[in-house]
Amino acid sequence: LLSSSTIISWHQDGAFAVTDSIHHVAINNNNNNNSKSTKSKVLYHYVIAQCFCTTQDEQVPLIASDDAADAAWHSLEEIRKRVEAGQTTPGVLHVIEKAQSLYNAGFLSTTTTTTTT
Template identity: 40%
Template sequence: ERMLPRAAVAVVCRCAAGRFALIRRGTPPDKGHWSLPGGKIELGEGTLEAAARELCEETGLCGDDVRFAPEPFTVTDVIIPAPPAYDPRRDVVITELPLQFSYHYVIAQTFASAPADVPLRPGDDASSASWFTWDEINKVRSEGSLDEEVVNVLRRADLLQKRGCLSSSQ
């Protein structure tokens, strides 16, 4: 069966105190790592609808507690190759083309804001959820528990918001 890229969303959610919502992934890929709330877009589901659903499922931030920017602010990819296959008959690792992939997501990065005092409740495939300051984000990144691509998305959202180019209004 031919694998095709899968559409997904992620949510940069910032509270009024300036902290960002991150979840610890409970399933692959990157199980155990901190990440942005998000997941697959279901057939017939709009991008912002999927973002709101995933944020609610993974953090408990739902409804009137959250205001979304009217459209995604960037798009990223997650492409994870499958481990090389081993052929025990020939005692070799097979690395010939075509390459196989475990995951390929095209991710619409969305932005939302929430009140400062809303507690996060992990759910769905998130094993935990917390608000992070920039110092805390840099700490988990340096420990290898937060992917550099996620930090880059957070930086981009932070910069766009500070320059007045990104606001949540819905």
């Protein structure tokens, strides 16, 4: 959530990309030969819709909602460092770079609004 009166611009046509994150858990099976084989089953499957927006104020404080433990603004360089440190998945960097390329090429037009919380 944005924590104050904020001017944001967003891509009004909806998500520009959709990805998923599938998490497995290993299960052990005994077959007829009494040898163990390891299989897995899906524990969680998240479908993630990536949306695009910009803000004119880079210092707007964010508040994590019920779907996140924390929320923060990061520069592209900070995200690269977080990926290298194992703090952020590489897919996040890929999505941001894709959004930036689409925006720079004029494929992600935006509509401006003011939010108040």
